[in-house]
Structure formats: structure tokens, C-alpha cells
Amino acid sequence: MMNIKSIPSGFHQIQRHDGIFQEQVHDAYKARGKLPEPTVCPQCNAVFHEGGWRWGDAPANAHRAICPACHRMQDHYPAGFLTLSGEFFSTHRDEIMHLVRNHEQSERAEHPLQRIMAVEEIGGEVLVTTTDIHLARGIGEALHHAYRGDLEYHYNPAENLLRVHWTH
Ligand SMILES: [Zn+2]
Numbered sequence: 001m002m003n004i005k006s007i008p009s010g011f012h013q014i015q016r017h018d019g020i021f022q023e024q025v026h027d028a029y030k031a032r033g034k035l036p037e038p039t040v041c042p043q044c045n046a047v048f049h050e051g052g053w054r055w056g057d058a059p060a061n062a063h064r065a066i067c068p069a070c071h072r073m074q075d076h077y078p079a080g081f082l083t084l085s086g087e088f089f090s091t092h093r094d095e096i097m098h099l100v101r102n103h104e105q106s107e108r109a110e111h112p113l114q115r116i117m118a119v120e121e122i123g124g125e126v127l128v129t130t131t132d133i134h135l136a137r138g139i140g141e142a143l144h145h146a147y148r149g150d151l152e153y154h155y156n157p158a159e160n161l162l163r164v165h166w167t168h
Pocket residue numbers: 041042043044045046066067068069070071
């Protein structure tokens with residue numbers, strides 16, 4: 001079994017307020033050129049218009065294409081990896097996982113591409129994978145804001161992947 005703490009090649013540590021978090025980089029995962037507008041995702045019904053994916057109604061004749069988040073879920077190819085560990089985490093796990101889920105729900109309500117893909121337990125630690133790097137970062141920030149602890153980011157610029165470690 002892989003060690004979730006090991007940092008794969010291609011990642012380097014970045015600061016919590018790194019500029020990449022301000023950029024609105026469009027997730028180009030599996031994108032084949034520019035999408036016509038409006039486009040609707042047949043799996044989640046998100047609509048691409050005005051240059052981004054939103055929730056809303058699409059006309060019946062809208063172009064159809066799978067959105068990057070549904071593509072990532074289908075391929076089991078996350079953009080964000082968040083590991084949660086430590087003694088405080090172990091003893092407050094239910095409460096902390098509740099916060100994680102709540103944060104996802106409020107982000108996803110606004111941003112269709114920000115979703116949790118899976119929550120896996122590996123040797124007493126929890127790995128949360130996400131369809132978008134901003135969600136992994138946002139959950140890390142929310143945990144740090146609520147409980148402090150140690151928060152670290154490693155970024156892979158070539159593939160726009162983010163690993164977040166929160167330990168407490
Ligand atoms: Zn979709």
C-alpha cells in the first residue's frame with residue numbers, strides 16, 4: 001500500500017498564500033478545444049457559459065459534453081489530495097469529517113467543479129481526494145482556521161495537482 005505522506009516527484013512545497021491560489025486556471029482536464037456555449041454536462045447537469053461551469057438551466061438544444069469534474073471522477077484522477085492525521089484528528093474525527101463535508105457542500109453549491117471524489121482510510125490517516133485544487137486548499141484552510149494544527153502544501157505545476165497535509 002502506498003504511503004500517503006510520501007511526496008511523489010513533480011511536487012514542490014509552496015506557501016499557504018502562494019499566487020497559484022489566486023489564479024483562476026480553467027481545468028483543462030480532457031478538454032478538446034474550446035467548448036461552445038451553452039454546453040451541458042449530461043452527468044451532473046452543470047452548464048458551461050460565459051467561460052465557466054455553473055449550476056443552472058440549459059436550453060434543450062445545448063451542446064453536450066462531460067465536465068472536467070465528472071471526467072476526473074470517471075477516471076479516478078483527482079486534482080487535489082488532502083491527508084488528515086494526528087492524535088487530535090483521531091479523537092475528533094467525526095466532528096472534523098463533518099466540517100470537511102460541510103465545506104465541500106457549500107463550495108459545490110457555488111462551483112460545480114469543486115467536489116470530493118473519495119474519502120479513504122489508510123493506516124489510521126484519512127485521504128480525501130477532490131476534483132479541484134481549490135477545494136483541497138479550502139478544506140485545509142477551514143480546518144486550520146477551526147483547529148489550528150500544521151498545514152502544508154505541495155504543488156505539481158506540470159499537471160496542476162495539489163497535495164495538502166493537515167496534521168494535528
Ligand atoms: Zn459533470
